[in-house]
Amino acid sequence: MYQKKIKENNEKKVFHYIYQKQKNLSIADISNDLNISFPTVKTIINKFLNTNIIKEDLKIGSGSGRKAQYYSLEKNFFYSIGISVHLKALKIHLGNERGEILKEVIIKDDFFKETLIEKIDDALDEFLADIQNHVKEKIIGIGISIPGIVDNENNIIEITSSIRINLDKIKILSKRYNLKVLIDNEANLCAIAEKFLGIGKDFSNFLVLNISSTLNMSSFIEKDFYGEFFLKASRVNHMIINFNGLLCECGNKGCWGKYVSELSLVEEAKKVNPNIVKLKDVFKNENFENKQIKEIFEKYLDYLSIGIKNIIFMYNPEKIIISGNISQYKDFFKEKLIKKIYDKNIFFRGSETIIFSNFGERSVSLGATMLPLIDELF
Incomplete structure (x- = not known):
């Protein structure tokens, strides 16, 4: 089971609001809708501007009076990698905060083996070698989907009843790439894709x-x-x-x-x-x-x-x-x-x-790509 608890701070609340609306955002509207003081929202907005999460839009207003400043969500301010494990294929994607897939590699092989994480490591190493450095610097994590169960209590990944992998291998993978690595059942990641990008x-x-x-x-x-x-x-x-x-x-x-x-x-x-x-x-x-x-x-x-x-x-x-x-x-x-x-x-x-x-068969890949973004930003 994956559980996301929102951090009890205004910054997370404001970001969630911005992500849902994406454009035509004003400090006054955010302050009123979230019941957070105008100065607090303004401080958060300035921080998001400095980190290129949002951008200023044209000011809106008429006449000689003061025009309202509006904001919108910036594009490609973060990236993540999604890896989906299938019966006879491994799919690796680079996506942005909107779930747009910017790079895709599909490797045909039998991945339902005890060497799954090692095969992912090899494929990921090659995948990252073709990504430009300015993009790599904005990658915030790796999401992996499996058609099985992640059993945190017993510290195993159960692909099938006969194939079980120690979860410690994920920690090794995370350390090797210096990135957060999250792994979950593919249905959970389909649900994430539907909630944040689709009909859910x-x-x-x-x-x-x-x-x-x-x-x-x-x-x-x-x-x-x-x-x-x-x-x-x-x-x-x-x-x-x-x-x-x-x-x-x-x-x-x-x-x-x-x-x-x-x-x-x-x-x-x-x-x-x-x-x-x-x-x-x-x-x-x-x-x-x-x-x-x-x-x-x-x-x-x-x-x-x-x-x-x-x-x-x-x-x-x-x-x-x-x-x-x-x-x-x-x-x-x-x-x-x-x-x-x-x-x-x-x-x-x-x-x-x-x-x-x-989304058809893309929902698993989209969910895997979105998982690190959702975990980090929400």
């Missing part, structure tokens, strides 16, 4: 169901306007939906992840058409119109709807954001999925609970 902005309590090569989920709860929040990843991939079903690597039968991950859908479709190797191949017209593949996808939606129903009963969330690569293809199945979920339902909320991410 307007919600204080939501779930993200990330459907990728694996399946995972995160709860996002914001406690107040000033940015205190916490995230908690859950192992919904091992929620049993068919006790006589497929054998999972955990030893149980019928785990939800065995039926609704992106990988499981592709593997089933590949049995019909060997040319299907990626999710996008499933949704090609010539494939998706195939009767057998349509039946496979119909069954896939059955299993997906069963799990989502269980989640709604357990959590009664304000929103469920479906994230991951499959969200790009929502036009193919959104209406049918929602009908399956809400047919004869007794939920407290209606079908507007289910929404889809606009």
Whole structure:
């Protein structure tokens, strides 16, 4: 679980306000909205000007009277690096405070190994070698996403039930690059991407169901306007939906992840058409119109709807954001999925609970890139 406690000082509150508004900011408005004295806000604004976090805009006013000074958030005042670990690839990104990706490298390999951190170290060393020094000086941290669990209590990173890595390796990585290194479950980082950059902005309590090569989920709860929040990843991939079903690597039968991950859908479709190797191949017209593949996808939606129903009963969330690569293809199945979920339902909320991410498979990378920025600035 990642928990961000806002520091009890005015500077953090003012920054959070500025980040949310980004432009058309005046000292008077900030002072009134946050109930902080004008002189205190002015002192903070001057500090942010000196550190190039904000910039002065043209003064606004008419006539001969005194014009109001407005401010806006500066661009590229900080950078961070995001690293997302996938089944057969490692993605490294350089991003700015707005979540804009400025540099990307994708390395194809099997990264689900005990040597994961060492492989990240090698890739990161090469990645940084191509970044200009004036940019390096503004990098404030490294965020790493994994399709597993970070167990701080036992000091391990659990990639799978058989691959566990000592968390002390992260400390070594941090010392080597002299940067803060944060690591978390990819669903938690999807939630960060949605809250600060995506459709989660307007919600204080939501779930993200990330459907990728694996399946995972995160709860996002914001406690107040000033940015205190916490995230908690859950192992919904091992929620049993068919006790006589497929054998999972955990030893149980019928785990939800065995039926609704992106990988499981592709593997089933590949049995019909060997040319299907990626999710996008499933949704090609010539494939998706195939009767057998349509039946496979119909069954896939059955299993997906069963799990989502269980989640709604357990959590009664304000929103469920479906994230991951499959969200790009929502036009193919959104209406049918929602009908399956809400047919004869007794939920407290209606079908507007289910929404889809606009980031597709990028949400994990965006969240990993934003994590050091959020941790440092909020």
